[in-house]
Amino acid sequence: MSGKVTSQRSSQRQTPEVEQEELTAQKALELYRNALNFNVISRYDEFIKQLLYHTSHCVIYKFNDETQEWVKTDYQGTLALYLRDFKVPQNTGYPPTYQDLQNLFCYGLLLLNRNNPECFSLGLLPNKIIKHFFPHGLNNMNILEMDVELNDNLIIVKDLVGDIYGLWVFNEEDRMKLYKLLEFCLSNDSSML
Structure with a gap:
């Protein structure tokens, strides 16, 4: 029984980390898009x-x-x-x-x-x-x-x-x-x- 509780706790602990990694990847993609758009626009203006x-x-x-x-x-x-x-x-x-x-x-x-x-x-x-x-x-x-x-x-x-x-x-x-x-x-x- 204690094994199940530990396993639930460890999966609960991993969930926020996984969500945090996804947010970081999403922010990285947005940063990349912004940098790319900035560079392209700088060629025109x-x-x-x-x-x-x-x-x-x-x-x-x-x-x-x-x-x-x-x-x-x-x-x-x-x-x-x-x-x-x-x-x-x-x-x-x-x-x-x-x-x-x-x-x-x-x-x-x-x-x-x-x-x-x-x-x-x-x-x-x-x-x-x-x-x-x-x-x-x-x-x-x-x-x-x-x-x-x-x-x-x-x-x-x-x-x-x-x-x-x-x-x-x-x-x-x-x-x-x-x-x-x-x-x-x-x-x-x-x-x-």
């Missing part, structure tokens, strides 16, 4: 600083103003949101240029396309920073902020030149997390500069 989030399956749609319909693009694959090592433009007395904007983006969205070699990318900038550096919008277009909203199954992102993109993320939990992160990125305080 040398200013990547930190991977914030990624989801394995996203499809990009673009809103057509003329037809008022969503058009599916040829972009689908892994989508990553990341922090960029940005550069504040020097005060030259002239309005910031398009290149200044490219250097100023604090965050980036990059879709690693499974359909062809061309990837989708979109720079993101907190709206307080946009209003500070581009008080009349980029090229005086009067688009004073980027916007993100959740509509049914699409995360809708409006950029600084007026283009509207729909991000369809397969996993609902991933969709909500990505939406909340994008919302944070656009509403982040300008004190980071």
Whole structure:
């Protein structure tokens, strides 16, 4: 009888260790995926600083103003949101240029396309920073902020030149997390500069 008790105790002791090993293996796999995604993204954007989030399956749609319909693009694959090592433009007395904007983006969205070699990318900038550096919008277009909203199954992102993109993320939990992160990125305080 004492042999059975000992055997039950030893199996009870092994169970947490086995679970702990599985968690460690799962974390190791996640770390590997993050490192791999970081390395791939750094080939497209040398200013990547930190991977914030990624989801394995996203499809990009673009809103057509003329037809008022969503058009599916040829972009689908892994989508990553990341922090960029940005550069504040020097005060030259002239309005910031398009290149200044490219250097100023604090965050980036990059879709690693499974359909062809061309990837989708979109720079993101907190709206307080946009209003500070581009008080009349980029090229005086009067688009004073980027916007993100959740509509049914699409995360809708409006950029600084007026283009509207729909991000369809397969996993609902991933969709909500990505939406909340994008919302944070656009509403982040300008004190980071």
